[in-house]
Amino acid sequence: MAGDLLSAVTCVQQHAVSPHEDFYCTYSATQVDAIVDSLNHRAEFPYELTYLGDGSEMWRAGEVPSNPELAPMLSDFDTILTCHAEQLLALAPSSSPVRIVDLGPGTTRPVRGLIRHLLDRSRLTGYRAIDISAEILELASENLRVDFPAHAERFELCRGDFTGPDLARVLTAERTPGHDGADPVRFVVLAGGTLYNFAEPTQVLRHVCHVMSDHDVLLLTLRIDTGVDRPPFMDQVSVGG
Numbered sequence: 650m651a652g653d654l655l656s657a658v659t660c661v662q663q664h665a666v667s668p669h670e671d672f673y674c675t676y677s678a679t680q681v682d683a684i685v686d687s688l689n690h691r692a693e694f695p696y697e698l699t700y701l702g703d704g705s706e707m708w709r710a711g712e713v714p715s716n717p718e719l720a721p722m723l724s725d726f727d728t729i730l731t732c733h734a735e736q737l738l739a740l741a742p743s744s745s746p747v748r749i750v751d752l753g754p755g756t757t758r759p760v761r762g763l764i765r766h767l768l769d770r771s772r773l774t775g776y777r778a779i780d781i782s783a784e785i786l787e788l789a790s791e792n793l794r795v796d797f798p799a800h801a802e803r804f805e806l807c808r809g810d811f812t813g814p815d816l817a818r819v820l821t822a823e824r825t826p827g828h829d830g831a832d833p834v835r836f837v838v839l840a841g842g843t844l845y846n847f848a849e850p851t852q853v854l855r856h857v858c859h860v861m862s863d864h865d866v867l868l869l870t871l872r873i874d875t876g877v878d879r880p881p882f883m884d885q886v887s888v889g890g
């Protein structure tokens with residue numbers, strides 16, 4: 650038995666591979682170290698780094714349905730956060746404006762209906778997103794500009810890594826009061842299964858919760874929300890504080 654195992658192990662061949670030169674333009678030195686570390690320890694490319702460079706193309710392509718019959722399914726108004734926007738808003742005191750902080754916004758699709766809901770009720774005081782991918786931020790920015798052309802000044806998109814100190818930078822920025830002086834309530838969004846991009850999701854969630862204040866509300870969704878494969882019970886859930 651031990652001999653079989655030994656011969657299986659000795660059959661493993663190692664090949665040295667060198668990345669294409671684009672690789673070094675796409676990833677910072679720190680990210681290259683993280684990639685090497687992950688390959689060494691888990692034999693995996695870190696999933697959260699697949700959104701940079703060409704990796705963003707799949708998300709851009711997903712925005713343009715090649716089959717127009719699929720268009721209604723991709724409507725902004727069918728995401729779980731949109732469907733429950735009224736219930737989410739009920740978590741904020743009635744006079745409080747709401748600020749959204751979106752961690753890893755992707756296309757922004759999960760939150761655009763919620764943004765619309767808050768704008769229609771004059772409750773949105775600002776939207777800030779942090780993403781590790783410059784290309785994804787560009788896509789997010791285009792989508793917000795198209796859907797909310799009159800509100801560009803409310804949107805702030807930052808490049809950074811929310812699993813590290815950048816999160817505090819994004820979350821501790823000034824808390825400007827709303828029009829009537831009430832403190833804004835902050836909805837911190839971690840949507841679309843982003844948490845499962847990480848090898849240590851619990852650690853990332855702890856970090857996010859540690860940096861959030863007691864008054865913030867975390868909106869966490871654990872799957873990419875296409876609106877088509879949502880279990881029926883999700884349409885009836887109530888939102889708890």
Ligand SMILES: C[S@@+](CC[C@H](N)C(=O)[O-])C[C@H]1O[C@@H](n2cnc3c(N)ncnc32)[C@H](O)[C@@H]1O
Nearest residue numbers: 697700753754755780781782810811840841843
């Ligand atoms: C699974 S996608 C979800 C996108 C969007 N929230 C949705 O639900 O459609 C993950 C997003 O998080 C971003 N991301 C992944 N790791 C990140 C990190 N450490 N810091 C900032 N953004 C990150 C990716 O670039 C991507 O936009």
